[in-house]
Amino acid sequence: MILGYLKHLPDFSVCNAFYTVLGIIKIQQDALDIIQESYITAFSKLDTLKENASFISWLKIIIVNNCKKKLKV
Numbered sequence: 384m385i386l387g388y389l390k391h392l393p394d395f396s397v398c399n400a401f402y403t404v405l406g407i408i409k410i411q412q413d414a415l416d417i418i419q420e421s422y423i424t425a426f427s428k429l430d431t432l433k434e435n436a437s438f439i440s441w442l443k444i445i446i447v448n449n450c451k452k453k454l455k456v
Contacts, residue, residue, distance in 0.1 A: 397422075400446055407450040417453060421446040 397418060404414040425442050432441055 400442075403443070404446060404450055407447070408453060413453060417446065417449045421449050424449070 400418050400421070401414055404417050405411065408414050408417065421442065425438075425445050432438065
């Protein structure tokens with residue numbers, strides 16, 4: 384199942400994720416931590432992703448939510 388989602392990662396690369404997070408968080412190390420946490424969350428919860436849902440859209444939501452959590456701290 385994971386291999387099916389890995390094919391979508393070039394569409395939304397780690398580089399794109401980094402610049403998205405950096406634009407919100409502004410601190411490079413925090414941005415890298417959030418990206419790592421987001422990818423771990425996404426792959427550990429793949430079973431909750433609906434069959435017809437877009438993996439990339441779902442990953443972006445996880446990333447933005449993790450940014451919001453970081454800003455609240």
